[in-house]
Amino acid sequence: MTGVTATGIEIDRTTAAQPDAVFAAFSEAPSFARWFGGPDVEVPAERLRFDATVGGDWAATMILPDGNTIDWIGRFVEVDPPHRLTFTLTDQPESDANPVPVSIAIMPADGGASIHLTQETPDFPHEQKLATLDGWQSFIDEVLRIAEDAA
Numbered sequence: 001m002t003g004v005t006a007t008g009i010e011i012d013r014t015t016a017a018q019p020d021a022v023f024a025a026f027s028e029a030p031s032f033a034r035w036f037g038g039p040d041v042e043v044p045a046e047r048l049r050f051d052a053t054v055g056g057d058w059a060a061t062m063i064l065p066d067g068n069t070i071d072w073i074g075r076f077v078e079v080d081p082p083h084r085l086t087f088t089l090t091d092q093p094e095s096d097a098n099p100v101p102v103s104i105a106i107m108p109a110d111g112g113a114s115i116h117l118t119q120e121t122p123d124f125p126h127e128q129k130l131a132t133l134d135g136w137q138s139f140i141d142e143v144l145r146i147a148e149d150a151a
Contacts, residue, residue: 002133008100008121009133013140016112017147023082023106025146027052035142037062038135054079058087074099082106098122115140
């Protein structure tokens, strides 16, 4: 299922890329800098901290097309290559706001891989859930380009 759920969003996608290439695209710093934010957003390497190990932190700055920036932080909760990646994220790094979990399951499927992504969206209004869903769809489009290019 792809759409808004009672607790957040979920996305199911498939690709011809192999699970290890998909996992690498999600979990390696240079790829993350390319996909996080989609094709129109820059994530400069000098403003990216990325330790994709269990308990490792990450931080990134998105530079939007209009020049505004968004700072993000999170922590890796589960790193099980090439099957599962779970991390938290928040765009309020200076507050005590609870970061939300994002879980990505990657499974072999029809000579490639299937991806199942979920993100909790506590207290998000419906419009924000839809925007989050759209954002993740563009992020995954980039992940799949990276993974397929690696093949």
